[in-house]
Amino acid sequence: MSSAKKVLLVVYAVLAGFVLLQGDTAAGVWSFRLLSILVIVHLLETAVYYNLCKEAGGSLANNLLNVFLFGVLHVNELKAAKQKN
Numbered sequence: 001m002s003s004a005k006k007v008l009l010v011v012y013a014v015l016a017g018f019v020l021l022q023g024d025t026a027a028g029v030w031s032f033r034l035l036s037i038l039v040i041v042h043l044l045e046t047a048v049y050y051n052l053c054k055e056a057g058g059s060l061a062n063n064l065l066n067v068f069l070f071g072v073l074h075v076n077e078l079k080a081a082k083q084k085n
Contacts, residue, residue, distance in 0.1 A: 002077075005070050012038075012069075042068045049075050056081065 015031045022028035046053075046068045053063035056078045066074040 002073065004073055008070060008073070042071050045071050045075070049078075052078055052082075 012035075015035050018027050018031035019035065022031070046064055049067050050064070052075065053067060054060055056063050063074070063078065
């Protein structure tokens, strides 16, 4: 896993922490809004890049999950792997 993906997981964890621990404060509300936007955007990315995930080989579910979590970071890895073949 790349360091960029690890940083993104930490960002998700921090935002989720704010939502859970500071729910009624401005930080909690904005964290929830940001997480909601990220979910919507990454769902759209998953739909847009479905065929790329399907063609990439390996587990389709794993590729879709990685696109949902990491978006363009994982798509770039899939495209790089596709160009090597």
